[in-house]
Amino acid sequence: MLTRHLLKQASTCRHFLLNSKTSSPFLTKSIFFSSSSSSPESQSPTNTFVDDKVNDQYPTGTSISIDRSALYNLPEHSHEPTSDSELVKHLKGIIKFRGGPISVAEYMEEVLTNPKFGFYISRDVFGAEGDFITSPEVSQMFGEMVGVWAMCLWEQMGRPKQVNLVELGPGRGTLMADLLRSASKFKSFTESLHVHMVECSPTLQKLQHHNLKCFDEDDNSDGVEKRTVSMLAGTPVSWHALLEQVPSGLPSIIIAHEFYDALPVHQFQRASRGWCEKMVDVSEDSMFRFVLSPQPTPATLYLMRRCKWAAPKEIEKLGQIEVCPKAMDLTRTIADRISCDGGGALIIDYGLNGVVSDSLQAIRKHKFINILDDPGSADLSAYVDFASIRHSAEEVSEDISVHGPMTQSQFLGALGINFRVEALLQNCTDEQADSLRTGYWRLVGEGEAPFWEGPDEQVPIGMGTRYLAMAIVNKKQGVPVPFQ
Protein backbone atom coordinates (compact mmCIF):
# COMPACT_ATOMS: atom_id res chain seq x y z
CA MET A 1 0.00 0.00 0.00
CA LEU A 2 2.80 2.34 0.91
CA THR A 3 4.39 1.67 -2.45
CA ARG A 4 1.31 2.66 -4.39
CA HIS A 5 0.83 5.68 -2.18
CA LEU A 6 4.37 6.85 -2.72
CA LEU A 7 4.22 6.41 -6.47
CA LYS A 8 0.96 8.32 -6.75
CA GLN A 9 2.21 11.12 -4.61
CA ALA A 10 5.59 11.23 -6.32
CA SER A 11 4.15 11.67 -9.79
CA THR A 12 2.63 14.98 -8.72
CA CYS A 13 5.75 16.21 -6.98
CA ARG A 14 7.77 17.79 -9.76
CA HIS A 15 10.48 19.45 -7.78
CA PHE A 16 12.38 16.27 -6.97
CA LEU A 17 11.84 14.54 -10.25
CA LEU A 18 14.13 14.11 -13.14
CA ASN A 19 17.23 15.55 -11.71
CA SER A 20 18.76 14.14 -14.87
CA LYS A 21 21.78 12.19 -13.68
CA THR A 22 23.76 10.58 -16.43
CA SER A 23 23.07 8.59 -19.52
CA SER A 24 26.69 8.26 -20.56
CA PRO A 25 28.55 4.97 -20.54
CA PHE A 26 30.50 5.57 -17.36
CA LEU A 27 31.87 2.51 -15.71
CA THR A 28 30.05 0.70 -12.95
CA LYS A 29 32.21 -1.66 -10.99
CA SER A 30 30.42 -4.83 -12.11
CA ILE A 31 30.91 -4.40 -15.84
CA PHE A 32 34.32 -6.01 -16.05
CA PHE A 33 33.08 -9.53 -15.52
CA SER A 34 31.20 -11.18 -18.37
CA SER A 35 27.78 -12.61 -17.59
CA SER A 36 29.32 -16.05 -17.54
CA SER A 37 31.43 -14.96 -14.61
CA SER A 38 29.06 -16.60 -12.15
CA SER A 39 31.60 -19.37 -12.34
CA PRO A 40 34.25 -18.31 -9.87
CA GLU A 41 36.92 -19.74 -12.14
CA SER A 42 36.22 -17.07 -14.70
CA GLN A 43 36.54 -14.12 -12.35
CA SER A 44 40.18 -13.59 -12.84
CA PRO A 45 41.41 -10.23 -14.04
CA THR A 46 44.87 -10.62 -15.51
CA ASN A 47 46.93 -10.01 -12.41
CA THR A 48 50.40 -11.36 -12.53
CA PHE A 49 52.29 -12.42 -9.49
CA VAL A 50 55.57 -14.01 -8.63
CA ASP A 51 55.33 -17.36 -6.87
CA ASP A 52 58.23 -17.26 -4.49
CA LYS A 53 59.61 -20.79 -4.70
CA VAL A 54 61.38 -20.63 -1.38
CA ASN A 55 60.17 -23.24 1.10
CA ASP A 56 57.67 -25.02 -1.12
CA GLN A 57 56.79 -27.49 1.62
CA TYR A 58 53.56 -26.79 3.46
CA PRO A 59 54.61 -26.47 7.10
CA THR A 60 53.36 -29.17 9.43
CA GLY A 61 53.50 -27.11 12.64
CA THR A 62 50.30 -25.68 14.09
CA SER A 63 51.50 -22.16 14.92
CA ILE A 64 50.74 -19.51 12.33
CA SER A 65 53.37 -16.93 11.62
CA ILE A 66 54.79 -15.16 8.63
CA ASP A 67 58.37 -15.86 7.71
CA ARG A 68 59.03 -12.68 5.81
CA SER A 69 62.78 -13.17 5.65
CA ALA A 70 62.40 -15.90 3.08
CA LEU A 71 60.41 -13.66 0.82
CA TYR A 72 62.14 -10.40 0.70
CA ASN A 73 65.63 -9.06 1.01
CA LEU A 74 66.03 -5.35 0.80
CA PRO A 75 68.46 -4.26 -1.89
CA GLU A 76 71.44 -2.60 -0.29
CA HIS A 77 71.06 0.46 -2.45
CA SER A 78 67.50 1.30 -3.14
CA HIS A 79 67.03 3.25 -6.39
CA GLU A 80 63.69 4.68 -5.40
CA PRO A 81 62.31 7.06 -8.00
CA THR A 82 61.69 10.48 -6.51
CA SER A 83 58.39 10.71 -8.41
CA ASP A 84 56.67 8.23 -6.08
CA SER A 85 53.39 9.58 -4.68
CA GLU A 86 53.10 10.02 -0.92
CA LEU A 87 50.98 6.86 -0.74
CA VAL A 88 53.51 4.82 -2.72
CA LYS A 89 56.28 6.05 -0.40
CA HIS A 90 54.11 5.15 2.57
CA LEU A 91 53.41 1.62 1.25
CA LYS A 92 57.07 1.01 0.46
CA GLY A 93 57.90 2.30 3.93
CA ILE A 94 55.58 -0.24 5.57
CA ILE A 95 57.09 -3.09 3.54
CA LYS A 96 60.61 -1.90 4.29
CA PHE A 97 60.15 -1.43 8.03
CA ARG A 98 58.18 -4.65 8.48
CA GLY A 99 61.02 -6.39 6.69
CA GLY A 100 58.74 -8.12 4.19
CA PRO A 101 55.61 -8.03 2.06
CA ILE A 102 52.14 -7.04 3.20
CA SER A 103 48.87 -8.82 2.55
CA VAL A 104 46.69 -7.75 -0.38
CA ALA A 105 44.11 -6.74 2.25
CA GLU A 106 46.51 -4.38 3.99
CA TYR A 107 47.52 -2.94 0.62
CA MET A 108 43.84 -2.44 -0.34
CA GLU A 109 42.97 -0.83 2.98
CA GLU A 110 45.88 1.60 2.79
CA VAL A 111 45.13 2.45 -0.84
CA LEU A 112 41.45 3.18 -0.19
CA THR A 113 41.26 4.61 3.29
CA ASN A 114 44.69 5.70 4.51
CA PRO A 115 43.69 8.77 6.56
CA LYS A 116 46.10 11.06 4.67
CA PHE A 117 46.51 9.64 1.16
CA GLY A 118 43.67 7.13 0.62
CA PHE A 119 41.71 7.08 -2.64
CA TYR A 120 38.41 8.00 -0.93
CA ILE A 121 39.82 10.44 1.57
CA SER A 122 40.35 13.73 -0.17
CA ARG A 123 38.24 13.82 -3.33
CA ASP A 124 34.94 13.09 -5.01
CA VAL A 125 35.60 9.96 -7.05
CA PHE A 126 32.08 9.43 -8.42
CA GLY A 127 30.32 10.27 -11.69
CA ALA A 128 31.43 11.55 -15.08
CA GLU A 129 34.39 13.54 -13.77
CA GLY A 130 35.37 10.84 -11.30
CA ASP A 131 36.46 7.24 -11.64
CA PHE A 132 33.26 5.16 -11.65
CA ILE A 133 29.52 5.52 -11.32
CA THR A 134 27.06 3.88 -8.92
CA SER A 135 23.29 3.22 -9.07
CA PRO A 136 22.23 6.22 -6.96
CA GLU A 137 24.21 8.44 -9.35
CA VAL A 138 22.58 6.77 -12.37
CA SER A 139 18.98 7.53 -11.39
CA GLN A 140 16.98 9.07 -8.55
CA MET A 141 14.72 5.99 -8.77
CA PHE A 142 17.33 3.90 -6.98
CA GLY A 143 17.25 5.93 -3.74
CA GLU A 144 13.48 6.23 -3.99
CA MET A 145 13.03 2.45 -4.20
CA VAL A 146 15.39 1.90 -1.27
CA GLY A 147 13.18 4.44 0.54
CA VAL A 148 10.12 2.32 -0.22
CA TRP A 149 11.95 -0.69 1.22
CA ALA A 150 12.88 1.24 4.38
CA MET A 151 9.31 2.47 4.90
CA CYS A 152 7.89 -1.02 4.42
CA LEU A 153 10.34 -2.35 7.00
CA TRP A 154 9.41 0.45 9.38
CA GLU A 155 5.73 -0.57 8.96
CA GLN A 156 6.67 -4.19 9.69
CA MET A 157 8.56 -3.00 12.76
CA GLY A 158 5.27 -1.56 14.08
CA ARG A 159 5.98 2.09 13.17
CA PRO A 160 8.43 2.81 16.02
CA LYS A 161 8.59 6.45 17.13
CA GLN A 162 12.39 6.54 17.03
CA VAL A 163 14.62 4.81 14.50
CA ASN A 164 18.26 5.05 13.51
CA LEU A 165 18.47 5.15 9.71
CA VAL A 166 22.11 4.23 9.10
CA GLU A 167 23.92 4.34 5.76
CA LEU A 168 27.33 2.70 5.45
CA GLY A 169 29.65 4.39 2.93
CA PRO A 170 27.20 6.96 1.52
CA GLY A 171 29.51 8.35 -1.21
CA ARG A 172 28.05 11.67 -2.31
CA GLY A 173 24.94 11.15 -0.15
CA THR A 174 22.76 10.85 -3.26
CA LEU A 175 20.93 7.70 -2.19
CA MET A 176 20.01 9.21 1.17
CA ALA A 177 19.00 12.53 -0.44
CA ASP A 178 16.65 10.78 -2.90
CA LEU A 179 15.29 8.58 -0.11
CA LEU A 180 14.55 11.51 2.22
CA ARG A 181 13.10 13.70 -0.53
CA SER A 182 10.72 11.00 -1.69
CA ALA A 183 9.76 9.99 1.86
CA SER A 184 9.28 13.55 3.09
CA LYS A 185 5.49 13.44 2.61
CA PHE A 186 5.26 10.53 5.07
CA LYS A 187 5.72 12.61 8.15
CA SER A 188 5.20 9.88 10.71
CA PHE A 189 8.06 7.96 9.06
CA THR A 190 10.50 10.84 8.62
CA GLU A 191 9.73 12.25 12.08
CA SER A 192 10.85 8.95 13.59
CA LEU A 193 14.25 9.06 11.88
CA HIS A 194 17.70 10.01 13.02
CA VAL A 195 20.01 9.62 10.03
CA HIS A 196 23.51 8.30 10.73
CA MET A 197 26.08 8.46 7.95
CA VAL A 198 29.06 6.11 8.46
CA GLU A 199 31.79 7.63 6.34
CA CYS A 200 35.57 7.63 6.69
CA SER A 201 36.27 10.45 4.24
CA PRO A 202 36.11 14.03 5.56
CA THR A 203 35.73 15.30 1.98
CA LEU A 204 32.76 13.06 1.29
CA GLN A 205 31.25 13.92 4.69
CA LYS A 206 31.21 17.58 3.62
CA LEU A 207 29.67 16.69 0.27
CA GLN A 208 27.00 14.62 2.02
CA HIS A 209 26.26 17.54 4.37
CA HIS A 210 25.76 19.73 1.30
CA ASN A 211 23.69 17.22 -0.71
CA LEU A 212 21.38 16.46 2.22
CA LYS A 213 20.82 20.23 2.49
CA CYS A 214 21.90 20.18 6.10
CA PHE A 215 22.11 23.13 8.41
CA ASP A 216 23.89 23.21 11.73
CA GLU A 217 21.67 24.51 14.53
CA ASP A 218 23.16 27.20 16.74
CA ASP A 219 24.82 26.10 19.93
CA ASN A 220 22.40 25.95 22.82
CA SER A 221 23.42 27.73 25.98
CA ASP A 222 22.01 24.82 28.03
CA GLY A 223 24.92 22.62 26.97
CA VAL A 224 22.82 20.33 24.75
CA GLU A 225 24.90 19.14 21.84
CA LYS A 226 24.18 21.09 18.66
CA ARG A 227 22.19 19.26 16.00
CA THR A 228 22.56 19.08 12.25
CA VAL A 229 19.25 18.80 10.41
CA SER A 230 18.53 17.85 6.79
CA MET A 231 16.11 20.29 5.19
CA LEU A 232 14.97 17.53 2.83
CA ALA A 233 12.81 15.90 5.49
CA GLY A 234 13.56 17.75 8.74
CA THR A 235 15.56 14.80 10.08
CA PRO A 236 18.61 15.10 12.33
CA VAL A 237 21.83 13.81 10.74
CA SER A 238 25.07 12.66 12.39
CA TRP A 239 28.35 11.41 10.98
CA HIS A 240 30.59 8.61 12.27
CA ALA A 241 33.70 6.81 11.07
CA LEU A 242 32.50 3.38 12.30
CA LEU A 243 29.16 1.60 12.73
CA GLU A 244 30.13 0.90 16.34
CA GLN A 245 29.96 4.69 17.01
CA VAL A 246 26.27 4.91 16.05
CA PRO A 247 24.35 5.02 19.36
CA SER A 248 22.64 1.71 20.16
CA GLY A 249 19.38 1.17 22.02
CA LEU A 250 17.05 2.18 19.17
CA PRO A 251 15.82 -0.01 16.31
CA SER A 252 17.97 0.44 13.21
CA ILE A 253 17.43 0.40 9.48
CA ILE A 254 20.87 -0.07 7.94
CA ILE A 255 21.68 0.42 4.26
CA ALA A 256 24.94 -0.68 2.66
CA HIS A 257 25.12 0.03 -1.06
CA GLU A 258 28.49 -0.68 -2.68
CA PHE A 259 30.12 -0.60 0.74
CA TYR A 260 31.08 -4.25 1.17
CA ASP A 261 32.97 -4.30 -2.15
CA ALA A 262 35.36 -1.67 -0.77
CA LEU A 263 36.31 -3.79 2.27
CA PRO A 264 39.81 -5.30 2.05
CA VAL A 265 40.13 -8.88 0.83
CA HIS A 266 42.87 -11.42 1.44
CA GLN A 267 43.79 -13.52 -1.59
CA PHE A 268 44.94 -17.11 -1.42
CA GLN A 269 46.54 -19.20 -4.11
CA ARG A 270 46.68 -22.98 -4.27
CA ALA A 271 50.33 -24.10 -4.45
CA SER A 272 52.01 -27.48 -4.13
CA ARG A 273 52.49 -26.77 -0.41
CA GLY A 274 48.83 -25.88 0.14
CA TRP A 275 46.98 -22.57 0.27
CA CYS A 276 49.42 -19.65 0.31
CA GLU A 277 48.50 -16.02 0.83
CA LYS A 278 49.23 -13.62 -2.03
CA MET A 279 51.27 -10.69 -0.71
CA VAL A 280 52.46 -7.36 -2.09
CA ASP A 281 56.20 -6.85 -2.19
CA VAL A 282 58.67 -4.37 -3.71
CA SER A 283 61.03 -5.75 -6.33
CA GLU A 284 64.67 -4.77 -6.69
CA ASP A 285 63.78 -2.23 -9.35
CA SER A 286 61.44 -0.64 -6.80
CA MET A 287 58.19 -1.78 -8.43
CA PHE A 288 55.32 -3.42 -6.56
CA ARG A 289 54.87 -7.12 -7.30
CA PHE A 290 52.94 -10.08 -5.95
CA VAL A 291 54.63 -12.91 -4.08
CA LEU A 292 53.26 -15.92 -2.22
CA SER A 293 53.71 -16.37 1.49
CA PRO A 294 55.83 -19.42 2.26
CA GLN A 295 53.83 -20.24 5.39
CA PRO A 296 50.28 -19.86 6.66
CA THR A 297 49.45 -16.28 7.61
CA PRO A 298 47.02 -15.10 10.32
CA ALA A 299 44.29 -14.64 7.68
CA THR A 300 44.45 -18.39 7.04
CA LEU A 301 42.09 -18.72 10.01
CA TYR A 302 39.45 -16.82 8.03
CA LEU A 303 40.16 -18.96 4.96
CA MET A 304 39.56 -22.06 7.05
CA ARG A 305 36.34 -20.62 8.42
CA ARG A 306 35.15 -19.72 4.91
CA CYS A 307 35.99 -23.18 3.55
CA LYS A 308 34.03 -24.84 6.37
CA TRP A 309 30.89 -23.08 5.13
CA ALA A 310 31.40 -24.36 1.58
CA ALA A 311 30.85 -27.78 0.06
CA PRO A 312 34.21 -29.55 -0.57
CA LYS A 313 33.31 -29.65 -4.29
CA GLU A 314 33.05 -25.86 -4.39
CA ILE A 315 36.58 -25.51 -3.01
CA GLU A 316 38.18 -28.35 -4.96
CA LYS A 317 37.68 -26.66 -8.31
CA LEU A 318 39.26 -23.38 -7.22
CA GLY A 319 42.88 -22.35 -7.68
CA GLN A 320 42.39 -19.06 -5.86
CA ILE A 321 40.10 -17.86 -3.07
CA GLU A 322 39.35 -14.41 -1.71
CA VAL A 323 38.19 -13.90 1.86
CA CYS A 324 37.07 -10.69 3.49
CA PRO A 325 37.42 -10.81 7.29
CA LYS A 326 36.16 -7.21 7.58
CA ALA A 327 32.95 -8.20 5.79
CA MET A 328 32.49 -11.11 8.21
CA ASP A 329 33.15 -8.88 11.23
CA LEU A 330 30.94 -6.04 9.96
CA THR A 331 28.11 -8.51 9.35
CA ARG A 332 28.43 -9.79 12.90
CA THR A 333 28.22 -6.22 14.21
CA ILE A 334 25.12 -5.56 12.09
CA ALA A 335 23.46 -8.82 13.10
CA ASP A 336 24.25 -8.24 16.75
CA ARG A 337 22.74 -4.75 16.67
CA ILE A 338 19.59 -5.92 14.88
CA SER A 339 19.21 -8.83 17.23
CA CYS A 340 19.43 -6.55 20.32
CA ASP A 341 17.68 -3.39 19.08
CA GLY A 342 15.36 -4.63 16.29
CA GLY A 343 15.20 -3.49 12.68
CA GLY A 344 17.00 -4.71 9.61
CA ALA A 345 19.75 -4.19 7.07
CA LEU A 346 19.77 -4.07 3.29
CA ILE A 347 22.98 -4.95 1.47
CA ILE A 348 23.20 -4.29 -2.27
CA ASP A 349 26.38 -4.96 -4.16
CA TYR A 350 27.86 -6.94 -6.99
CA GLY A 351 29.07 -10.38 -6.09
CA LEU A 352 28.32 -14.07 -5.83
CA ASN A 353 26.24 -16.26 -3.58
CA GLY A 354 29.28 -18.45 -2.99
CA VAL A 355 33.05 -18.52 -2.63
CA VAL A 356 34.78 -15.78 -4.63
CA SER A 357 37.91 -16.80 -6.48
CA ASP A 358 39.87 -13.84 -7.84
CA SER A 359 37.87 -10.68 -8.41
CA LEU A 360 39.92 -7.77 -7.08
CA GLN A 361 39.99 -5.00 -9.69
CA ALA A 362 41.22 -1.43 -10.09
CA ILE A 363 39.32 1.33 -11.93
CA ARG A 364 40.70 4.74 -12.81
CA LYS A 365 38.74 7.30 -14.84
CA HIS A 366 36.26 4.67 -16.05
CA LYS A 367 38.99 2.27 -17.21
CA PHE A 368 40.31 -0.95 -15.69
CA ILE A 369 43.98 -0.85 -14.80
CA ASN A 370 46.52 -3.07 -13.05
CA ILE A 371 45.95 -3.31 -9.28
CA LEU A 372 49.55 -2.39 -8.51
CA ASP A 373 49.67 0.56 -10.91
CA ASP A 374 50.07 3.92 -9.11
CA PRO A 375 48.13 2.95 -5.96
CA GLY A 376 45.81 5.63 -4.63
CA SER A 377 44.96 6.90 -8.10
CA ALA A 378 42.37 4.17 -8.74
CA ASP A 379 39.50 2.52 -6.94
CA LEU A 380 40.03 -1.04 -5.73
CA SER A 381 37.04 -3.29 -5.20
CA ALA A 382 36.17 -6.97 -5.04
CA TYR A 383 33.17 -9.21 -5.50
CA VAL A 384 31.04 -9.57 -2.37
CA ASP A 385 30.64 -13.11 -1.05
CA PHE A 386 26.95 -13.10 -0.05
CA ALA A 387 27.06 -16.67 1.24
CA SER A 388 29.74 -15.64 3.70
CA ILE A 389 27.56 -12.72 4.84
CA ARG A 390 24.67 -15.11 5.41
CA HIS A 391 26.78 -17.52 7.49
CA SER A 392 28.41 -14.71 9.49
CA ALA A 393 24.98 -13.25 10.37
CA GLU A 394 23.34 -16.56 11.16
CA GLU A 395 26.12 -17.48 13.58
CA VAL A 396 25.40 -14.40 15.72
CA SER A 397 21.89 -15.00 16.94
CA GLU A 398 18.75 -17.09 16.54
CA ASP A 399 16.75 -13.85 16.60
CA ILE A 400 17.73 -12.73 13.14
CA SER A 401 16.92 -14.08 9.69
CA VAL A 402 18.72 -13.59 6.39
CA HIS A 403 16.88 -13.21 3.08
CA GLY A 404 18.15 -13.36 -0.47
CA PRO A 405 20.23 -12.60 -2.32
CA MET A 406 17.92 -11.75 -5.17
CA THR A 407 18.95 -9.78 -8.23
CA GLN A 408 18.71 -6.00 -8.17
CA SER A 409 16.28 -6.32 -11.07
CA GLN A 410 13.93 -8.54 -9.04
CA PHE A 411 14.34 -6.33 -5.98
CA LEU A 412 13.58 -3.02 -7.71
CA GLY A 413 10.88 -4.63 -9.86
CA ALA A 414 9.04 -6.01 -6.84
CA LEU A 415 9.21 -2.62 -5.12
CA GLY A 416 7.51 -0.99 -8.11
CA ILE A 417 10.22 0.68 -10.19
CA ASN A 418 8.14 0.01 -13.35
CA PHE A 419 5.27 2.09 -11.99
CA ARG A 420 7.69 4.75 -10.86
CA VAL A 421 9.33 5.15 -14.24
CA GLU A 422 5.92 5.27 -15.94
CA ALA A 423 4.78 7.97 -13.52
CA LEU A 424 7.89 10.02 -14.15
CA LEU A 425 7.62 9.62 -17.94
CA GLN A 426 4.14 11.17 -17.88
CA ASN A 427 5.51 14.54 -17.04
CA CYS A 428 8.94 15.23 -18.49
CA THR A 429 10.79 16.68 -21.46
CA ASP A 430 12.09 14.45 -24.28
CA GLU A 431 15.62 14.78 -22.96
CA GLN A 432 14.54 13.78 -19.47
CA ALA A 433 12.60 10.84 -20.91
CA ASP A 434 15.75 9.58 -22.66
CA SER A 435 17.71 9.91 -19.46
CA LEU A 436 14.99 8.10 -17.50
CA ARG A 437 14.82 5.20 -19.94
CA THR A 438 18.58 4.86 -19.96
CA GLY A 439 18.76 5.04 -16.17
CA TYR A 440 15.96 2.51 -15.83
CA TRP A 441 17.79 0.10 -18.13
CA ARG A 442 21.03 0.47 -16.27
CA LEU A 443 19.33 -0.30 -12.96
CA VAL A 444 17.23 -3.29 -14.00
CA GLY A 445 18.36 -4.42 -17.48
CA GLU A 446 20.81 -7.16 -18.38
CA GLY A 447 23.53 -6.49 -20.95
CA GLU A 448 23.27 -3.85 -23.68
CA ALA A 449 20.07 -1.80 -23.98
CA PRO A 450 18.09 -3.10 -27.01
CA PHE A 451 16.43 0.29 -27.63
CA TRP A 452 19.72 2.20 -27.91
CA GLU A 453 20.14 4.22 -31.10
CA GLY A 454 23.16 6.32 -30.14
CA PRO A 455 26.87 5.59 -30.64
CA ASP A 456 27.86 1.97 -29.94
CA GLU A 457 30.49 2.94 -27.39
CA GLN A 458 27.85 4.70 -25.30
CA VAL A 459 25.32 1.87 -25.17
CA PRO A 460 23.91 1.61 -21.62
CA ILE A 461 24.81 -1.67 -19.92
CA GLY A 462 22.29 -3.11 -17.46
CA MET A 463 23.39 -4.03 -13.95
CA GLY A 464 20.07 -5.64 -13.03
CA THR A 465 21.44 -9.16 -12.66
CA ARG A 466 25.01 -8.33 -11.72
CA TYR A 467 24.03 -6.61 -8.51
CA LEU A 468 22.39 -8.59 -5.71
CA ALA A 469 20.25 -7.58 -2.74
CA MET A 470 20.21 -9.29 0.64
CA ALA A 471 18.36 -8.42 3.87
CA ILE A 472 19.16 -9.25 7.49
CA VAL A 473 16.23 -8.60 9.85
CA ASN A 474 15.07 -9.25 13.36
CA LYS A 475 12.67 -12.23 13.20
CA LYS A 476 10.07 -10.27 15.19
CA GLN A 477 9.19 -8.40 12.00
CA GLY A 478 8.64 -11.44 9.80
CA VAL A 479 9.97 -11.65 6.27
CA PRO A 480 10.88 -8.27 4.79
CA VAL A 481 9.40 -6.89 1.58
CA PRO A 482 10.03 -8.04 -1.19
CA PHE A 483 11.77 -11.23 -0.04
CA GLN A 484 8.49 -13.07 0.79
Ligand code: SAH
Ligand atom coordinates in the same frame (compact mmCIF):
# COMPACT_ATOMS: atom_id res chain seq x y z
N1 SAH B 1 27.19 4.05 -1.44
C1 SAH B 1 27.73 5.03 -2.32
C2 SAH B 1 29.26 5.03 -2.38
C3 SAH B 1 29.96 3.72 -2.60
S1 SAH B 1 31.73 3.88 -2.63
C4 SAH B 1 27.13 4.87 -3.69
O1 SAH B 1 26.55 3.84 -3.97
O2 SAH B 1 27.25 5.80 -4.50
C5 SAH B 1 32.22 3.44 -0.99
C6 SAH B 1 31.91 4.44 0.08
O3 SAH B 1 32.30 3.89 1.33
C7 SAH B 1 32.62 5.79 -0.01
O4 SAH B 1 31.78 6.77 0.53
C8 SAH B 1 33.84 5.58 0.89
O5 SAH B 1 34.42 6.77 1.34
C9 SAH B 1 33.22 4.77 2.00
N2 SAH B 1 34.14 3.88 2.72
C10 SAH B 1 34.99 2.98 2.17
N3 SAH B 1 35.61 2.28 3.14
C11 SAH B 1 35.13 2.74 4.31
C12 SAH B 1 35.38 2.42 5.69
N4 SAH B 1 36.26 1.46 6.02
N5 SAH B 1 34.71 3.09 6.64
C13 SAH B 1 33.81 4.04 6.32
N6 SAH B 1 33.54 4.41 5.03
C14 SAH B 1 34.18 3.77 4.05
